[in-house]
Amino acid sequence: KTITGTVSDQDGLPLPGVNIVVQGTTNGTQTDFDGNYAISASEGQSLVFSYIGYKNETRAIGASTTINLQMSEDAQALDEVVVTALGIKREKKALGYATTNVGGDEVNTAKETNFVNSLSGKVAGLDIKKSNTLGGSSNIILRGYTSITGNNQPLFVIDGTPVSNISNASSASFDTTTSDQTQGRGGYDFGNAAMDINPEDIESINVLKGAAASNLYGYRAANGVIIITTKTGKRKKGLGFTVNSGVTLSNYDKDTFPKYQTEYGAGYGAYYSGPGGYFFEQDIDGDGLDDLTTVFTEDASFGAAFDPSLLVYQWDAFYPESPNYLQATPWAPGKNDFSHIFNTGVTLNNSISVSAGSDTGSFRLGYTNLDQTGIYPNSKLTRNSVDFNGSQDISEKLTVGVKATFTKTDGSGRNGTGYDGRNVAQSYRQWYQTNVDMAAQEKAYYDTGRNVSWNFGGDPLTQDGRKPIFLNNPYFVLFESYESDTRNRIFGNVNLTYKAKDWLTITGRTSLDTYSELQEGRIATGSVDVPEYSRFNRTFTELNYDLLFNYNFDLSEKLTLDGVVGSTARQQRIESIRAVTSGGLAVPKLYALGNSVNLLNPPTEYLGKLKDYGFFGNASFGYNNLLYLDISGRYDISSTLPEENNGFFYPAVSTSFVFSNLINADWLSFAKVRANYAEVGNSTNPYRVYDSYANPTNFTVPFFSVSNQKSNADFVNELTKSYEVGLETSFANKRFGFDLAYYSTQSTNQIYPVAVSRATGYHTLVVNSGQVDNKGIEASAFVSPIRTEDFEWAINGTWAKNESEVISLFTNPATGEEVTNLQMASLQGGISINATVGQPYGSIWGSNFTYIDGKKVIDPTTGRYVVDGTPQPIGDINPDWKGGITNRLTYKDLSFSFLIDVQKGGDVFSLDTWYGYATGIYDITAGTNELGNPKRDPVSEGGGILLEGVNPDGTPNTTRTSMGNYANALGYVRAPNALHVYDASYVKLREVTLSYQLPKKLVDNLPFNSISMSVVGRNLWIIDKNMPYSDPEAGLSSGNIQGYQSGAHPSQKEYGFNLKFQF
Amino acid sequence: CSDFGDMNIDPKEAKIGEAPPETLFAAATKQLSDQMTSTSVNRNIFRLFAQHWTETTYTDETNYNLITHDQPGTHWNELYRDVLRDFDESRRLINLTDTQLTPPAVIDNQLAIISILEVFTYHVLVDSYGNVPFSEAIDINNVLPKYDDDEDIYMAIIDDLDNAMSMITVGEPSFGSSDLIYGGDVSAWIKFANSLKLRLAVRIAKVNPSKAATMATEAVAGGVFTSNADNASFQYLSADPNTNPVWVDLVQSGRQDFIPANTNVDIMNALEDPRRRIYYDQNLEGDYVGGIYGSNSPYRDYTHLGSIFHQPETPGILIDYPEVEFLLAEAAELNLVGTPADAEAHYNNAIIGSFVFWDAGDPETETPPSAIALDYLSKPEVAYATAATTWQEKIAVQKWIHLFNRGFEAWTTYRLYGFPEMNVPEISGEPVPRRYTYPLDEPSVNGANYSAASEAMGGDTKASRIFWDVE
Structure with missing residues (x-):
């Protein structure tokens, strides 16, 4: 006889696609869209109802030709149907390999663009x-x-x-x-x-x-x-x-941004003129006497110690629209560092x-x-x-x-x-002057629409001389x-x-x-x-x-x-x-x-x-x-x-x-x-x-x-x-x-x-x-x-x-x-x-420290690491x-x-600190040493830093090394690549x-x-x-x-x- | 059972054998000229090694740092991969040429020119590094080529040079317009080959005087350059990427990386050398001031390079007539060809030739370069009889001055004679390198052969010497 009925779920809604088989035979059917089915079977036989995610149910056929059934979810199996290769749905328990299922709410609640x-x-x-x-x-x-x-x-x-x-x-x-x-x-x-x-x-x-x-x-x-x-x-x-x-x-997360030193301004060292050899000199105000200007060409911060009483013609003294046009301003760290550039x-x-x-x-x-x-x-x-x-x-x-x-x-x-002028991070992580006020850079670009950079190569009094040399105004770039x-x-x-x-x-x-x-x-x-x-x-x-x-x-x-x-x-x-x-x-x-x-x-x-x-x-x-x-x-x-x-x-x-x-x-x-x-x-x-x-x-x-x-x-x-x-x-x-x-x-x-x-x-x-x-x-x-x-x-x-x-x-x-x-x-x-x-x-290869018994070797005359220049594995x-x-x-x-x-x-190698430690922009390149003296002072005056390591004879290093200019022991000029490999x-x-x-x-x-x-x-x-x-x-x-x-x-x-x- | 057809053949690239051989020859010639002419800190820093130029802000190269930009790697890559490989492929294609269509004499002329430029390239490689791959080079079936002894390579390429000259049939064409140096003129190539042979003879004079004498004598007999019209000159074009590479770094880049070094400026100032007007810019009031070699030297404070270095179409030079005259003077002093008595005449010719080459006349007085040169030669510090105590110093200083735009030969001049005296850069405190170290990736891609070569050179250091560089 023909048995008919309706299969529904726990909530009473019809359940389409339920498999119904006469037990012990290959005779089977499925419920239709409304949960209805019809199957021929004899009295005494049993119908097995199965549906993925629901408990199997068996009903013996009695006199009635109608069997309605409410199926209940199988909590155990519910989430265990997964889509496998070629879109085939399989019960997870049947799989002989690892799969991980992630629900859609995991990616569409706390949404990422990717x-x-x-x-x-x-x-x-x-x-x-x-x-x-x-x-x-x-x-x-x-x-x-x-x-x-x-x-x-x-x-x-x-x-x-x-x-x-x-x-x-x-x-x-x-x-x-x-x-x-x-x-x-x-x-x-x-x-x-x-x-x-x-x-x-x-x-x-x-x-x-x-x-x-x-x-x-x-x-x-x-x-x-x-x-x-x-x-x-x-x-x-x-x-x-x-x-x-x-x-x-x-x-932006401050923990993932440079911490700049705020003690010294532009320069690579004492290579120029003016006090200490840290400035350019040029007659700006026309009084026949040379005035101090920033070393505009230099994209580093190994220059003069900041001293607000010292007046210097800085980059913003030269473009005509500037509020500081042809005015010397105090030699001080930029009021706003590069992070000023970030918006919400x-x-x-x-x-x-x-x-x-x-x-x-x-x-x-x-x-x-x-x-x-x-x-x-x-x-x-x-x-x-x-x-x-x-x-x-x-x-x-x-x-x-x-x-x-x-x-x-x-x-x-x-x-x-990467290492490119169109990446402004190249500047703020590697080549920068800490005296630059980024809000002023912003204003300079907004007011002029021009590439008014802090870094130019020529005579600051001429438009042509103010053409940027190595780095652009970051706002102009953006x-x-x-x-x-x-x-x-x-x-x-x-x-x-x-x-x-x-x-x-x-x-x-x-x-x-x-x-x-x-x-x-x-x-x-x-x-x-x-x-x-x-x-x-x-x-x-x-x-x-x-x-x-x-x-x-x-x-x-x-x-x-x-x-x-x-x-x-x-x-x-x-x-x-x-x-x-x-x-x-x-x-x-x-x-x-x-x-x-x-x-x-x-x-x-x-x-x-x-x-x-x-x-x-x-x-x-x-x-x-x-x-x-x-x-x-x-x-x-x-x-x-x-x-x-x-x-x-x-x-x-x-x-x-x-x-x-x-x-x-x-x-x-x-x-x-x-x-x-x-x-x-x-x-x-x-x-x-x-x-x-x-x-x-x-x-x-x-x-x-x-x-x-x-x-x-x-x-x-x-x-x-x-x-x-x-x-x-x-x-x-x-x-x-x-x-x-x-x-x-x-x-x-x-x-x-x-x-x-x-x-x-x-x-x-x-x-x-x-x-x-x-x-x-x-x-x-x-x-x-x-x-x-x-x-x-x-x-x-x-x-x-x-x-x-x-x-x-x-x-x-x-x-x-x-x-x-x-x-x-x-x-x-x-x-x-x-x-x-x-x-x-x-594996990351590069130059390495030289080691004796696991200790870094320091050159006792210079106080610097002895570098093994042959490329070798230094990270993974x-x-x-x-x-x-x-x-x-x-x-x-x-x-x-x-x-x-x-x-x-x-491990990660950072080209940013590789250069940045040589340009003196990071906090680590300034401050005081173990004697309490400024690191950047000459070693002869108690400055410099003492690197941890041993002399070639195995005795502990006691030679302090200079932190006075870009050729210091930590930057790319002197350091082994291995110094800039970090644990990730x-x-x-x-x-x-x-x-x-x-x-x-x-x-x-x-x-x-x-x-x-x-x-x-x-x-x-x-x-x-x-x-x-x-x-x-x-x-x-x-x-x-x-x-x-x-x-x-x-x-x-x-x-x-x-x-x-x-x- | 597939219908793939030729879909795995790149439809946008020429199939092997389908490019005309002269296109590979021409491409390789330009690569060679580019590499010898460039001043990129990534490619060619020989002007700095020669202390003709120095760097303003980033002084790594003037302090002989070869790690940061791996110039030895690029130099090697360019010469092997982009020059020698294409010469070799051009030769392979020429050897397949149908002799019914191209007469054998033309084919031989083409093969000879390729061979001459290969000799030039290998001598640059040897003079740069010492031992380099040669007998097993340019063979992809052997990815671990051994390095040959530098002197052995010299002997082999000297033979190659002789063979090449013997293959040439004067009067027959060769590469035509695809010969970007001589326009296919094979007699010019014979002069080039002999001039190169003379250069090689003078190089090895200290270690193999008899061979050097034979070579120099043969070269002179065969005919070397006799005027600046013979110069091996590569004419650049006005637009990127076909300009003189120096223009790219000095002008197009907008940077101010290079200025004349005090080493050069001080010597030329002392001589009141009229070529300063060409070499330098008069950007400073008063005297020319060279940047302090190897130290941070603000661009604005020092003399800049002259306008000829800022022109895109300035030619690149492989060998020129003044150099040949200097070589003849050296060969005379070394008794290779002629006698020391002949040296002065060649020295004078060289300097006159240099003034002509640099067009160092006086436009105001309309005095031609040769007249200015004669006046210059009359100075006691310049005149051969009185210039210095040794012939080495006399010739080396003047040759070095002439080679102002050819760092490689200028540096080599210093390596051969120890003159002029060079400055020691402040940061590194290192002396002038005697060689390039090997490319940074050779230890990783050809480790065992690299190690063997390093050992044979006495260590892969800048202080190790090429075989001809004896104290």
Whole structure:
């Protein structure tokens, strides 16, 4: 007979899609949209009702032909359905690998412009380093660096669409690691592409960490996958609206800004004239006698001691609009130091979304506007995004879905980075005069619109002589030499799902990710550098075509089999062109290529294309909710590999054993062990197989030149092998629990360009060897010390330690000799970042102290460090461990939480103190020594400093060394690089959130379904750090070149308020 | 089973073999001229080593700091990667030329010119570092090239130079307009090769006098430069990136990094040298004042460089006629070719040639440079008979003055003869380097060979000496 009925949830709402099976048979059906079902079965048989997140129910069939059922949520299983590779939803307990699920509220309450930053401290094994620039990139590393010079960032997948996360640095090619910006040579950090994802639209995030988890995604997932599921409409009747409005204020963090000395002004030492040799002398007032002027040319502060009774003609005595025009003013520290330049940044975030559902379909349409002004004047970022997510049943078996996101990002006045005049931090951290009043600089620019700098080279009485020499007025830089950029991006997919059989679902999906961007650079007329306009246009397009056959069988009552077989095809194309004016701008402020003074040099063009095919399949066996076994494999063919070797296969196997099901104990809520072994192959960038010539700018005749990189026609795919074991538990009705993982990966056959001796005639050679091993432990734990009906205190902790080691690099083809070091970047200051055999990936090399018995050796005649100039390892970019603790207190509708984020270890070289200690701007370069005398006094008069160390004979150093000028023992002139390598450890109060949801009875009187509000703070307090004057997290950009600061920007404390209405 | 076609071939770059060989030759020639001419603190600081110029504010290089900007690394990179590699590829392509279309004599002429400029490049490398990769260089199949003994390299390139000259057929064309120095005139290249040979002969005179004598005699017999019209001169253009590199650093940068050093100004002031009008700017009232070598010297307080250094189109020079005359004077004193009695005439020719080269006439009185030079030569401090007690000092001082815009040769002149006397920079207190240290990345990319070479040089220090630099 036919049994009919309605299945509903705890609240009595109909529950569609509930599986109903006649026990012991393959006869089954599902409830429809209204929760109704019909199935034929006989009396005496039983119906099993199952639905993910709900407890299974069994009902015996009696005489009645109607069985209505109210299902109850299974608290234990509720949050344990996760989205895995290819969008397949799996019960977490069945997984033989580690994943971490993060709810959308974690990223859209305390919103970051780049949502990825909100994950810091919340996912064990995920190392996120936030850039401190407006709209800058975040470096994201899962379980350590595995690729020697290639991409180490995880893959982002949004609702099944792989989304590029390449850095938006103005690098023409696929190979973003070679961009000048990432190596400190100036530029802007345009962020990475994942930041186009609007946090407001995120429903949940799942982080797939190991190769076993990502095997089905193929080689691009070798660094792990961050799967993002966006919000969608619910299939219930009616419209729903959500309006969200938030404002965030941000201020620079003083702990991450220089502390200046305020005792001495401009100069490099006593090299000039006037009292003590610290001034220029020139007759300014026309009385025939020389007057004192500042040493304008000098961008350092090793000059005269401040003395307000001494009157000096300073920079502001010379521009005619100045209040101090032709007036000498007291020799005193600038009333406002460089921090005067910072504003309070304001971010407005407003969004509205509508969702609707019917019997056969649902959708959500969201619009978000982000409007951000940075802490530097004239810096702003806006992002408008429209997100659509919908599905519609065409027939009972066929469903069509569309997901589309359009994002338009416009930046202007982004913060310059690195050693470049367009980065004002280059001045305030490295080259500066402490006598300069930044408010006066501001006024000078506002009053004149000109580049009235404190630093000029000629006769101050002439306009031409006041042309800036090394450093511009920072306000002129920010307002006149600003960049602007715009990026339009569309990503999404169209998918068709066909339920061919009860056991077979076929999905076809076409995904697109495309953007076009324009980055425009300006150097205004009147700047130190040659005026310039540059434009960089890039278009990126990726298409993915997937065909998936999902199957599931019950092989027996207890044994299930499900899985997927499918294929994918991918095409990627990057096209870019960069053009720069030559010789200056004919008309000031006209930023057009046609305004070039000289004929334009040919623009730089790039066209990169790649294509690949993947064939994959997996089979998951489940036995009685107890034991799971998953076998998968994938075969890829890639266009970037040599034709004869362009296909490769890699397998994975994982298992999960839920042994708590064998132990019937109240105290044990859940326990499983998991283990897996997996391989992931990897391809490479285009154009590494065939050689070509570079095309330098022509002279009177055409020029060609052999490329600096030697290609390699004979390589095979990269391969990462990994295994992992884990234990996942929860106790006492989920009051506490933990998850432990140990993993080990070996990344072999790497395809990468290695720096070789230039005596070969090349800079780099593409090789296909080398191995990097990573192993690590990840732990996360939760506990609820207090849990009552109204109140809960929950603590979540994560901790992860990763150890990497470069095992081998490559052998010299001619001699078979092992190469033991690879220089990845050679950076200013004589520093390089290296992959060195036997060392962790990313060792910092430079000059070192000389040691005797672990003590630094001091030259007894000079009192300075004895420097060992041979470059050698002096630091390691990798942290020893990272961790985070979140405390959450919930009382009824009020919730308070805070996250403390910790990093132990890791090193950073600071080019800022390297130069800044020589220019005398930092507090450490002044003050008094151990005798109580001014450090800057001559050693003969009791000045100078006493460095800790020993003489070459082992006796303690007793020789004080001069701090009287730029050639002191601490700055770049004399110091070893190692003196400027700092421990990057920190303890940060990363996030504080206070949320309140208005009680339902209150809301019921209003035309809303719910109202919530939250107050959030981010990066409020660096509780502890060892790096002076700076945020140890600050870097140049995302990518493999870490552990280096040059012109670092301060971190920002953010305070936000957010209001959300649903109706 | 793939449809990739040629999609892995970069559509925006020329395929190997598809660029004409002369385009690589021309590019390499410019790189060579740029590297020898530049005054960038990242590339070429030989004007500072020679103490012709000094730095105003940032005095690292004048204190012989080779770490901060790794000039040895850039110098090496440019010469190997951007000069020698492209010469080598040009030769490879020329060797593939269809002899039906290009006569063998033309091919040989092209190969000979390449070889001559390679010899020039390697002698600069040896004179910079001592032992360098040579026999195993420019071969990507060997990424750990050994360093050859500096003297061995000299012997090899001297042979190469002779071979190259023997390949040339005068009257036949070569590179035409892609020869940016001589416009394809092979007879000019023979003169260049002989002049270079004479330079090398004088270099090794102390360590191998017999070889030096043979070389010098052959060079003179073969024909060296006889006037400034023979100069190996690279004519720069007016617009970036094809200007004289000095213009980039002095003018385009807007900076005030360089001024004439007191070492140079004091000597020229003492001689009341008329070339000061060319070398220096009259920005100060009264006398010319040179910046204190190696110390912070405010730009405004000292004499600036003359206008010729501020012109984008000022040529770059590899060898010139006055240098050759100085070399002939040295060769005479060394008994390599001619006798010491011949030295004075060459010395006089050299100085006259220098005045002509620098166009150091007096525009007000319309006195031509040669006449001014003769007047100059009549001064007792200049006249060969009375200028100084040793011939080394007489020649070295004047040669060094002439080489004002060619730091490398000026520095080498000091290394050979110990004159003129140099100042010791205050900050470092170091003497003038005898060589460049090796590039900073060689220990990491070619460690074992680097170590062996360092040891062979007596340590990778600035004090170690090139084989011809004997006390």
